[in-house]
Amino acid sequence: MRTVLGSRPPAAVRGSPLRGRVAVVTGAARGVGEALVRRLSAEGMRIALLGREEETLSQVAASLAVMTVCIEADVTDQAALDRAARQVEERLGPAGVVVANAGIAVGGPFTRTEAELWRRVVDVNLVGAANTARAFLPQLTRTGGYFLQIASTAAFGSAPMMSAYCASKAGAESFALALRGEVAPEGVAVGIAYLHWTGTDMIAGMDEHPVLRALRRHQPPFARRVHSPAQVADWLATGITHRARSIYAPPWLRWCQPLRPVFPFVVGRIARRELREGSTDELGAEADVLGAGGRADWMSVRPET
Template sequence: MRTPEPIGGKVVVITGAARGIGAALAERLADRGARVALVGLEPEQLAAVAARCGRGAAWFECDVTSPEALAETVAGVEKRFGGVDVLVANAGIAMGSPLRLSDPDAYDRVIEVNLMGSIRTVRAFLPLLIRSRGYYLQIASLAALSPTPMITAYGASKAGVEAFALGLRTELAGHGVGAGVAYLSFTDTDMGRVAGRSGRLRLHDLDSAIGRLVSGIERRSTYVYGQRFIRLLRPVRGVMPGVVHLLGRGPAARFETSLAQAGPQASSPIGPGGRADTKARTAPDPEPSA
């Protein structure tokens, strides 16, 4: 196991930092002396998180699916901090719906934000990571290890970012840059609580998960497990599709029936983060100044 490198004084960029995992991780890292750059879509929330993180924090409003917005953010981060030591690609949204009933735009947007947003984020910050011989942590999910019905867009995107990060790890090794993937199950966040209510699921403690993420960052770990039990699933991931199919057909059919009765709004991205992304995409363009 790699010896931990103290995070104090290092610059950490976290996407999806307005709430949930991103906000909690930023606060914990700031408590340990890191300087944090918070990236997200909700200015008021980002400002509040930055205030809690102290004078070493700054925030940047950015849609991670936009290369132009990311380029501006990278320039802003470099100007404010001088470089980047750690990048945490955390931004993501989710929806729960069978493909047959899902809104196509909402379904595609989950993949666009979670997968392409992560790829574009890494591409944008990569020159700064190479310069610092830094570390990139991709936030994935238990859904990357075990296919799950009704969240197939989310699962596909998280399996995609896992494959992306682990493949990129080998590419970056020669540049001295480390890379890892973090897996989390249903955690006590805004998005987790919404998903938990719909599935009547027990949520896992947020503080414990954040502690494991911080440890993974300090050790530049290849695999980080937000909950210990997930480690046990990696060796048996080959049998998980069959198990899920066998046990999940009945619940999936019942869920589809209830969703059909709820109407199209039931397949919208869930939680405040999902609403923020929808709002950002549908907001009218500002009028040009005279």
């Protein structure tokens, strides 16, 4: 684990309630994590970037015009996160905002997914979120801070061929809901962010995935839109500023909450039809990690064969 410290004058938004506070973002090397640290730095926050890709993390940190700490750490390693939390407090001060954003995904049939890979997705997305909370809650308690769990519309209705990702995101949502009630008396707020189609490298091969391709095709035009990480980061930053219980990216997702009981039926019906009509090559292919960040994480821990 390596720490990189920078100290440039903040280009803060005048009057921002976030100005001068410390934000910790996991999975900050790319995608939504990278976009969010840029957006929060524009609010004048001091930023702690945590992630697996040391060189990429350092490049992002060096480009921010605020005081930063860059720490290479695996969110599945509690001891590493505990050390990271100590370093953040020593160098920047206690965290006021912590965003559990680190996540990976694998696409493919459950029976064609290596057991260790399936478990890794759950460990990063769910256990990693709990580890992050455990490491930083003492600081958030002292600052009356805000913990944001990045979830997904995958928690609304599980898609076949994405069993590990959907299970982990549903679990992460449930974890955050339970945590919210426990830490509220301590003055800590917990928010959950629901992300829809977001233009990161995780969905770069979306059109090659039979079920995701079908689900997107059956959505209304406005729901098919892929939003940029920068746009999603704007929505997240607004929610963080207001200590929102729920953040929807895009905002129209809030109207889907009352419909959640019907989503598993709809998703299941579309998926069954697609799987019946799918090619043998697609359905029999080995499951694979989606996106460069996920591949980097998996290659760093992949069991030797």
